[in-house]
Amino acid sequence: MQSSMEKVARLADLPLQRGTRVKIGETPILLVRDGDAVHAYTADCPHAGAPLEKGALCHGRIVCPWHKGTFEISDGSLVEPPALHGLTRYASTIEDGDVYVSPEPLEPDARAPAGGTATMLVAGAGAAGAAACVTLREAGFDGRIVLAGTDASVPYDRTALSKFVLAGDMPPGDVPPLFDPALFSAQRIERVESDVVALDASKRRAQLANGTAVDYDAALVCTGGTPQPLDVPGAKLANIHLLRNRDDASGIVDALKHCRRAVIVGASFIGLEAASCLRKRNIETIVVAPQKVPFAKQFGERIGVMFKQLHEHNGVSFRMERNVAAFEGDGAVQTVVLDDGEHIAADVVIVGTGVKPATSFVSGIALADDGGIDVDSGMRAAPGLFAAGDVARFTLPRAQTRLRIEHWRVAQQHARVAAYNMAGASRVYEGVPYFWTYHFGKRFDYLGHVTEPDDVVIDGDLDAQQFVAYLLKDGKVGAVVACEREDQTARLAEAMRETLTLDAAREAAKG
Template identity: 35%
Template sequence: MGGGDTKLAGPDLAAGIGVGELGDGATLLGHAHGEAVLVARRGGEVFAIGATCTHYGGPLAEGLRVDDTVRCPWHHACFSLRTGEAVRAPALNPVPCFEVEQRDGKLYVLGKRAPAAKRAPDGAPASVVIVGAGAAGNAAAEMLRREGYSGKVTMVGTDPSLPCDRPNLSKDYLAGTAPEEWIPLRSPDFYKEQNIELRLGVNVERIEPETRNVVFTDGSRLGYGALLLATGAEPIRLQIPGATLPHVHYLRTLADCRAIIARCEGAKKAVVVGASFIGLEVAASLRTRGLEVAVVAPEKRPLEHVMGAELGDFIRALHEEHGVVFHLGHTAKSIDEKVVVLDNGESLEADLVVIGIGVRPNVDLAERAGLMIDRGVRVDAHLKTSSPGIWAAGDIARWPDPHTGQNLRIEHWVVAERQGQIAALNMLGRATLCDIVPFFWSQHYDVAISYVGHADHWDRIDISGNLAQRDATVAFRAGNKTLAIVTLGRDVQSLQAERAFEEGTGKEAS
């Protein structure tokens, strides 16, 4: 999906390279048997894996090697150099792994190595039910099977569509530059082959922890040995006259995105209510489709509460360069068939209105089940809830973050996927701490913004590089501590910041 195959470059590794050409800790891009291959040395070991990230086709040779893994520069997927396994989302598929032979002072990349089968540990639950078929739920189901779990796995979702690549809904797919076949994370055949039962377009009435049952609205019941709650979040609805008119839309599901795209046919003017990441990505996508776009938001700068004044001004200027008109410091008061009326009485023509004013976590099921709630579902360091046999992950989970010392709830796609994977591992008894460093990316036209860490407050913002030239590192600091790093055009620095946060070295901005 996405970037396509890496062009063949570098030496022919099947023909061999000199042992001295690959120093300890070094990586080298080459090719073998018609495929791009990355070779790496760690001490006396030499590894060879496919060089193209299986997420969006990022070039792994331009990423960061950490111990016996390599991380993709685009969206921080992580692969094992030993096996090719995608050990951390957002990549879900492995890259090929090749045999390496050393003889006569040269290294040769031979044929592909078959992946080793895993076996779930004794004591794994008899069955797993996953309530929620989004990022966390899908990643958990896949991880269970990758780890050799052979029990029954059922994934339940209210959305009738297959689990989909939600970040793309506001980006390339909405802009018309990505086909719909990119959007489902997996095909129906994949779930059949993996023996993952999908119950989509259904609603759960309640969870009964005492009997370990999920009860559906039609009265049917489904027992579980272990349960993952991954119910995600829902858009906050705008409560003003006209907010339910047919040309007013929200964006959360594939059906939502299809409806917006259909409305674009024949539309000329759009109003986006809310300068959130979703709102601004929608604005960029609609401009790519040729619509006139106005953005209405109460704040003085877009995203200032997340990214500060300097980045907020940069993002506004970037959108204005592409023709977006901002109406900041204002709110929408009413909507009719052709006009959005603002609180100052101004009227904006609109054939299409998209509302992006935030989301709320879906915690109703957890609350009714008696789970501990703390502005989300409270979980421990292994993502276990207060009820035995129940885990939570994704937008609803509030976990104790070892890096900040806070209890965090983060609404990021990659965080949700990685938490789903961690929850699955813990269900199988593979004690795995949730010690991930939050990461997300946002796309605005041809500018990608990468954010690592978490800063809900800061004392100062330090900028190195040049925002206007789209080559910069922005550090959010409190006292002498770096809380988060934003990069533009500096993918490796973003990876280095992620690694430094993991290690707690205090060198996050270097």
């Protein structure tokens, strides 16, 4: 045993179902029991710092309680994003039933470089783009990586915009970057802050807005979505905002400084997260949307009603089954006119009615009707061309039809599969979709994917927002929605790799 190792626990005291947090000095360490052995890792999730001991250990993996980032128990390596790298490891040993851990982290395993001359183009420096660059190196690719796009010099966590930035809890400049900027030089990623204006899949050539061209061996298109303005009179008046990037959020935050009354158009996740933020600022907030109940299509009506009541309880008003007919104002919006003739006074309007895939620059392949890019299970759209994230029309495991899913972790799951395949592997998408959304201080988890569930079975108290709800389709659990059930959803994130009956899902959630 190294003399510097410190005794941190008794083996017999470590449970098998979850990790145990200990400290060596100021360093938090996660002890994970693996039969009669113990692994020691950093205890805070490398994504956003969740306490990993509150997650789950299942199927040989550690699942983070917050956004379900997943790591191998055996070596801490990354299995599922949104973390972009594995856990820091510490040497551990057991003597006379005592667990000893070194306070010094182990060096990461060096990987053999593969292929040094090829050029990989990553178009879009967002969720998928960041994950793809890091994964290309993880996969052993040693050649040139070009990351193109103008959004920000370092990719950042745009999910914070509608949760913390609009609420005034986080200045736009403090939105967390997805990685340390030093990684660009450490991993030799060429960051070109210029958009791709043309990409010809048949010639494997991209033209950038700065006038340069990139001849690539493989390219990943991960340019996300462009929010769509409303097509009604007055839509170009000042103080009518869309929300996709940090500049949009900054513009909204400035406008909110002089805002007493706001209208949110669209009872979407972004629309209702924005409503939650505006109420925190005591702004009178009205949501206008065409459907009867928010999220009923995704979650079923009962859960949709719960969301609506949660918002109403916190002072949000709704005009459901209504559309905007026009905006009126003198230079800036003053009134929102609905299709039933109602006039609503508003200083600020936020439109959250959906995005269109940002793919108009792509040629040499047929785009889908909605502008999406059809990919196979390896995220391949054509020879040398891959797509990931909001633009990708892919097939879920065991499903027949392609769909686009606009979730952060799905974009990064796609990117990891695509990057491995760009580097010469043959991986397929086997992930479980996961999404989180944040309203009035509560985080809701959504696992799997289903539209218009046949039945919804709720364990727990829906109205107290402490529940797991199983969304059933054709007698199987298609998806799960939950609140304040982090360990159960962490276990389900792994278990739902298989198709589950309700009983099997309940059993898996119990652990």
